[in-house]
Amino acid sequence: MPSEANLIDFASNDYLGFSKSELIFKETHQYLLDNAYVQNGATGSRLLSGNHNLYSITENFISKFHQAETALIFNSGYDANVGFFSSVPQKGDLILYDQLCHASIRDGIQLSYAKAYKYNHNDFEDLERKIINFNQKASTIYIVTESVFSMDGDTPNLEELVHLSEKHSCYLVLDEAHALGVFGDKGQGLVQEFSLQDKIFARIMTFGKGLGCHGAAILGSQELKQYLVNFTRSFIYTTGLSPHSVATILIAYQNLEKENKDIKLLRENIIHFNQQKNLLGLKPIFVQSKSSIQSVIIPGNEKVKSIAKQLQEKGFDVKAILSPTVPEGQERLRFCLHAFNTKDEISEVLQLLSNLLF
Numbered sequence: 001m002p003s004e005a006n007l008i009d010f011a012s013n014d015y016l017g018f019s020k021s022e023l024i025f026k027e028t029h030q031y032l033l034d035n036a037y038v039q040n041g042a043t044g045s046r047l048l049s050g051n052h053n054l055y056s057i058t059e060n061f062i063s064k065f066h067q068a069e070t071a072l073i074f075n076s077g078y079d080a081n082v083g084f085f086s087s088v089p090q091k092g093d094l095i096l097y098d099q100l101c102h103a104s105i106r107d108g109i110q111l112s113y114a115k116a117y118k119y120n121h122n123d124f125e126d127l128e129r130k131i132i133n134f135n136q137k138a139s140t141i142y143i144v145t146e147s148v149f150s151m152d153g154d155t156p157n158l159e160e161l162v163h164l165s166e167k168h169s170c171y172l173v174l175d176e177a178h179a180l181g182v183f184g185d186k187g188q189g190l191v192q193e194f195s196l197q198d199k200i201f202a203r204i205m206t207f208g209k210g211l212g213c214h215g216a217a218i219l220g221s222q223e224l225k226q227y228l229v230n231f232t233r234s235f236i237y238t239t240g241l242s243p244h245s246v247a248t249i250l251i252a253y254q255n256l257e258k259e260n261k262d263i264k265l266l267r268e269n270i271i272h273f274n275q276q277k278n279l280l281g282l283k284p285i286f287v288q289s290k291s292s293i294q295s296v297i298i299p300g301n302e303k304v305k306s307i308a309k310q311l312q313e314k315g316f317d318v319k320a321i322l323s324p325t326v327p328e329g330q331e332r333l334r335f336c337l338h339a340f341n342t343k344d345e346i347s348e349v350l351q352l353l354s355n356l357l358f
Helices: 022-034 054-065 077-087 103-110 124-134 158-167 222-231 243-258 261-279 301-313 343-357
Strands: 070-074 094-098 115-119 141-146 171-175 202-206 216-220 293-297 319-321 332-336
Touching: 022 243, 054 070, 054 216, 054 243, 070 077, 070 222, 077 103, 077 171, 077 202, 077 216, 077 222, 094 103, 094 124, 115 124, 124 141, 124 158, 141 158, 158 171, 216 222, 261 293, 261 343, 301 319, 301 332, 301 343
Parallel strands: 094 115, 094 141, 141 171, 171 202
Antiparallel strands: 070 216, 202 216, 293 332, 319 332
8 A cells, every 4th residue: 555645635634735835835934034033932922922023914914815803813723713612602692503513613612601502504494493592591692603514515505694693693603714725716715705704703714724834813803802812711821823833824825815826726626526426426425515525425434444445555545534523324535625636636536436336
């Protein structure tokens, strides 16, 4: 079996290939040299010595790029979600979250003093029933979901969700981890693709997927940012990112803004993947998705592991997702598509999959 490093990548979240970009690597180092950040070796909380001015430059760029009032950088998407949900919703508030929300959201909710209930996946009738049921009992209701779900790759109807949140005066919070770099004319995410940025209370943008680097940001109002700075433990009690890490975020965003060649290639590959699975009769066993994440349901841990192994032996890095990570009977192969995948690679791996299944 080829080593994982030599396999064709259908597994990583590096959708645009930015983590491997020599251009971004060189531009980051040049930026640090030109601005003398290599001399800044201070570390610590951003409330102490760790708050170098590159943070404000990068946060200002991010907020303008995403048409948000402010942005606040966190060390990771996990830190951002845990920090937000553990500190912002208060006792007497209610959190209603999609049942397939990421573990980082759930962990943050567990640390909150607010009550929380899940609603059925992308089921807004179930969500509205719960809103109506709790509306007189909660001070504030937060609706929480993801614009692209990490295991299924599907998306909620954001326009309908915004209408529902406004109808019942709820605060809408969206995790855009798997939409950044994929949706929007410059990869801004699904919210901006539908011009809904002014309707969202908070957006969590994670950089470890489409931007291929460390960190995350919470987008929202100036009031929200000031609250997070003063009360979010995962922001206060941790060492801030180094100038190199923050510069990498800035350069990655600058490349999104000025160069959409990779986004165009990625979208062409998503279309080609969907066309090929239709031609091969695979569509019924795939979760419907127009994102970079394409999951084919193959029930049974042993069966899906066996097929993944055979694809890997043929040179394709495709990962099996087993229960209990997903519910029993929902075991799957999860394909992650990239700008650097070729159409021939996509066609070949799907033909191999078809041969193994039928």
